[in-house]
Amino acid sequence: MLEVKNLTRRFGEHIAVDDVSFDVADGRLTGFVGGNGAGKTTTMRMIMGVLAIHGGEVRWDGRPITTADRQSFGYMPEERGLYPKQPVLDQLVYLGRLHGQSAPAARAAATELLERFGLADRAKDKVESLSLGNQQRVQIAAAVIADPVALVLDEPFSGLDPLAVDSMADLLREYARRGVPVLFSSHQLDLVERLCDALVILSGGHVVASGTADELRRSGRVRHRLVAGDDVGWVRDVPGLTVVDVDGPTALVELHDEATGTRLLTEALRRGSVREFAEVVPTVSEIYREVTA
Template structure:
């Protein structure tokens, strides 16, 4: 059964300081949900409440519509931002140990751990001690520890921290595979370019409140200015005097411009096609970084 994680009205305060204020969002099975916000925004507190490590003052964490239980949370995988592996243990030994805590036999745990560590690029480091690994490889081992029992819900706090671009691609591929197999994945990251490339859904949090949430494409469309890009084989200098058009950037046949209405954009396209070949004409979508800056103001 696919596992759907929901938060409804999650509130948390420390004394008079409100940390989370009525958080509501979903993490759907088979989808990667990016969770972004500045330092102190409330991401880690939210994750710890999902895991049951912290208690909310109000609100409910639900699995498939019912309040999450300790048994439900046995099906979770968690990777904390701070590394929690035993530095003196060997890599394979460590991940096998964690798999056995979830009830796997030694043989099954060894097979699963070996396959997963190899998938993450640590196949030649199985007998090395954790402390002998680079920080990036320690991060890969930490991810293996979170995944080894095939969790139905994955909660990952900064999984790409300390990884070089190649390692980011490896880890991203592993997470995409787990999502394709039906896991519900919530991950936080300060690397907005990675989140933008990887996530299906996005949650932006600031000062303990959700500022934006939804499918990535929908949020980009929602926060798009009426801005267009045009690439033509002919000079489009006529755009500067076109009614309803404000040119933002221009060079020969290439232009970026704002319009007062979608009909104006279509009029521009017809004019450009009449003058020459058009190789590109499309709305300019904002980056995640631009959306983030807009919604946290």
């Protein structure tokens, strides 16, 4: 397990990361989300030892993390670290050998990854000749080429087309099934909600929410939708609820207690037909907007 304990980082007088704590469990995909400047990249850089830690610690396998531990991680930085004038295959082999692989093993792994990402025919091309999306694919391959024991990926889906996103998601799931803890940041909340086992939401350098997608959805304000046969403006006069919106025969309300729901439904049936009365569970995107507002 990768554990982040009370991490703090300052830049001058600005506290970019303030007492941040969360775990990335073995075999779980953890999404790290937040707006620009929330502290995601700074936190990841501290995890990887790229930035000094001003407070707190990072733990791996129940003990303080070491340089040797970090060398066995797969890391994808926000600012891509590829050599633009080096051929794609040669670069991946070189990076694999830096991680301790033999030349044949690195070449075999690189070739397999390039085939997987549809880049086998570009293996001899220089990185600078590739599109930004294909450069992103190569950067992902570089992060996983040495069979890492953990993955820390900063915006790995940025710039990828839908097919590449699916391929990348499948790759991350494979690593998770092997028991590898995976932490990745993304602004694509629908993708994070679909893919991740757990989420950590950062705002202003603080963790403002964390848990599984279902836990986060259930932590928000639960609302109910009423759809009747006629106008439901009368719900505004029902005690024990907050009206969020009324639009003709449809009302969205927050119930103060369960008894109010029964009272509301009874009144709606008394007035005519009821086509729907159901709980509306918020999406992760709605929870995100709520906790970061």
